[in-house]
Amino acid sequence: MPKRALLTGITGQDGSYLAEFLLSQDYEVHGLIRRASTFNTTRLEHIYEDPHNPAARLFLHYGDLSSGEQLNNLIYNLEPDEIYHLGAQSHVMVSFDMPEFTGDTTGLGTTRILEAIRRSGIKTRFYQASSSEMFGSSPPPQNEGTPFHPRSPYGAAKVYAYWMTVNYREAYKVFASNGILFNHESPRRGETFVTRKITRAVARIFAGKQKNLYLGNLEAKRDWGYAPEYVEAMWKMLQQEEAGDFVLGTGEEHSVREFVEEAFSYARLDWRKHVEIDARYIRPTEVDCLIADASKARRELSWKPRITFNEIVRIMVDTDIEALGLPSFGEGKTILEKKFDRWHQPRTVVSRAVHDAERQAVE
Ligand code: NAP
Ligand code: F7E
Numbered sequence: 001m002p003k004r005a006l007l008t009g010i011t012g013q014d015g016s017y018l019a020e021f022l023l024s025q026d027y028e029v030h031g032l033i034r035r036a037s038t039f040n041t042t043r044l045e046h047i048y049e050d051p052h053n054p055a056a057r058l059f060l061h062y063g064d065l066s067s068g069e070q071l072n073n074l075i076y077n078l079e080p081d082e083i084y085h086l087g088a089q090s091h092v093m094v095s096f097d098m099p100e101f102t103g104d105t106t107g108l109g110t111t112r113i114l115e116a117i118r119r120s121g122i123k124t125r126f127y128q129a130s131s132s133e134m135f136g137s138s139p140p141p142q143n144e145g146t147p148f149h150p151r152s153p154y155g156a157a158k159v160y161a162y163w164m165t166v167n168y169r170e171a172y173k174v175f176a177s178n179g180i181l182f183n184h185e186s187p188r189r190g191e192t193f194v195t196r197k198i199t200r201a202v203a204r205i206f207a208g209k210q211k212n213l214y215l216g217n218l219e220a221k222r223d224w225g226y227a228p229e230y231v232e233a234m235w236k237m238l239q240q241e242e243a244g245d246f247v248l249g250t251g252e253e254h255s256v257r258e259f260v261e262e263a264f265s266y267a268r269l270d271w272r273k274h275v276e277i278d279a280r281y282i283r284p285t286e287v288d289c290l291i292a293d294a295s296k297a298r299r300e301l302s303w304k305p306r307i308t309f310n311e312i313v314r315i316m317v318d319t320d321i322e323a324l325g326l327p328s329f330g331e332g333k334t335i336l337e338k339k340f341d342r343w344h345q346p347r348t349v350v351s352r353a354v355h356d357a358e359r360q361a362v363e
Contacts, residue, residue: 002027003025003026003028003082004028005027005028005080005082006030006032006074006078006083006084007030007083007084007086008031008065008084008085008087008109008113009087009088010031010032010033011031011041011043011044012087012090013043013186013188013189014227014230015031015084015086016044016047016188017186017228017344018086018234019031019058020047020343020344020345021228021235021343021344023047023057023058028057028059029057029058029059030060031044031061032060032061032063032070032071032074032087033060033062033063034063034064035062041060043188044058065087065104065105065108065109066105066108066109067112071112071113071116072116072119072120075116075117075120075122075124076116076120076122081125082125082127083113083117083125084127084234085113085128088105088129088158089101089102089106089154090106090154090190091154091193092154092155093281095152095153096153098153099153102154103153103157103160106158106161107161110160110164111164114126114164118172124175125175125177125243126168126174126175126177127177127179127234127238128161128162128165128176128179129179129181130161130178130180131180131181132180132183133150133152133154133158133287134158134162135147135148135149136148136149136287137151137287137288139289140253140289141251141291141293142291142292143292143293143294143295143296144246144296151283151286151287152283155287162245165177165178169243174243175243177245178245179237179245180247180248181230181248181249182222182223182225182247182250182290183222183223183225183290184224184225184226184248185227185312185316186227186228186312186315189227194259195224195312196316198213198215198260198263199263199313201274202264202266202267202269202317203267203321203323203324204320205267205274206321206326207324207326212274212275212276213274214276214277214278215278216279216281217256217282217283217286218260220256220286220287220288221253221255221289221290222253222254222255222256223252223254223291224250224254225248225249225307226305226312226340228344229305229306229307230248230305232303233301236301236302240300240301244300246294246300247292247293247294247296248297249292249294249305250292250294251291253289254309259309260275262310262313263316263317267317267321267329306339306340307335307339311335314329314331314332314335315336317329317332318330318333319332
């Protein structure tokens with residue numbers, strides 16, 4: 001019997017990579033998706049199979065984290081071996097505009113799933129997508145023992161969800177683990193997160209379609225890794241003998257300014273001619289510096305990310321240039337062939353879909 005996994009947030013960056021990874025491990029994969037007036041499954045198109053096909057192993061179900069009804073139903077009926085809870089309102093800046101909604105989906109969404117597990121009485125393993133944003137203003141490097149001091153409604157909601165996960169592990173013996181992930185990026189990153197915003201703008205400026213890029217705080221420092229490597233570690237956490245909490249990150253810090261410089265210079269552009277500061281992107285409270293101490297994951301999961309900061313920039317800029325129908329500089333492809341030629345498809349339908357959307361916008 002293949003193992004069965006249920007993923008919330010399957011249409012997001014991490015959910016799409018994790019689904020792809022689990023299918024490569026022969027899992028049957030079920031994903032929760034929100035009803036939307038336009039397709040929100042672009043990141044899944046290359047792995048989607050018609051459910052009428054008897055060999056299909058990917059199944060999508062409508063539902064929403066703000067309501068327990070479908071979560072209870074799915075967990076009770078599917079009896080998944082593993083649940084990866086990745087769904088959330090995940091944008092930090094948006095959480096200042098929508099604190100109540102963020103608390104409901106990002107915070108209480110976790111409780112709804114844990115309660116569904118407890119009430120159904122099924123034996124399953126649960127992964128909670130916790131975040132380095134929980135550390136907030138605690139000085140780096142941050143590890144599993146670092147106190148939390150969140151600096152946004154998003155960070156505060158994740159702290160609540162983190163402790164609910166620990167509580168269900170202690171109170172009800174649920175196999176429930178927190179992955180405390182530092183920023184991880186990819187060509188599938190949402191367009192309003194800073195890395196993708198930069199690489200898309202670089203591609204469009206390179207193609208002569210855009211002149212300026214407006215950003216907020218360039219001095220914030222983050223520990224940026226490559227998303228496909230992080231979803232492998234999520235899976236490893238649920239294969240351990242005991243549940244636990246794990247920090248994942250590269251241990252390297254870089255500022256937003258460095259990301260800008262690297263991305264523009266890779267495309268042979270002078271960033272000073274294009275980047276302007278717009279105060280509307282400055283957050284009411286900022287997280288200044290995040291650097292992971294992921295030694296526990298290295299020791300207990302044998303996990304160590306290999307794709308470096310400069311390499312992520314190249315992979316993302318190349319993909320965004322190709323999405324515009326132009327030839328890229330090509331280093332990204334070589335990096336992936338050498339260092340990550342495993343289960344994921346870096347291009348294919350995802351870039352084609354972006355390409356089609358871009359083409360429609362200009363036609
Ligand atoms: P993402 O691309 O923003 O994806 C979020 C997913 O959640 C999407 O599938 C979204 O669906 C779904 N979702 C949002 N609200 C929902 C609701 N009310 N009901 C059902 N589904 C809902 O995020 P990501 O980067 O893949 O991150 C995955 C998880 O890890 C998130 O929980 C995030 O907070 C956390 N995390 C991310 C990072 C990172 O650097 N990427 C680091 C630490 C933790 P739609 O597609 O319909 O919007
Ligand atoms: O911001 C600065 C901004 O929105 C990074 C989420 O996946 O990782 C992510 O949260 C930095 C911040 O990511 C712009 O002020 C400057 O200091 O890309 P971001 P994030 O806030 O770190 C964590 C780990 C998560 O868990 C979250 O789900 O970049 N910045 N100018 C900007 N940020 C954005 N978005 N847009 C700007 O124009």
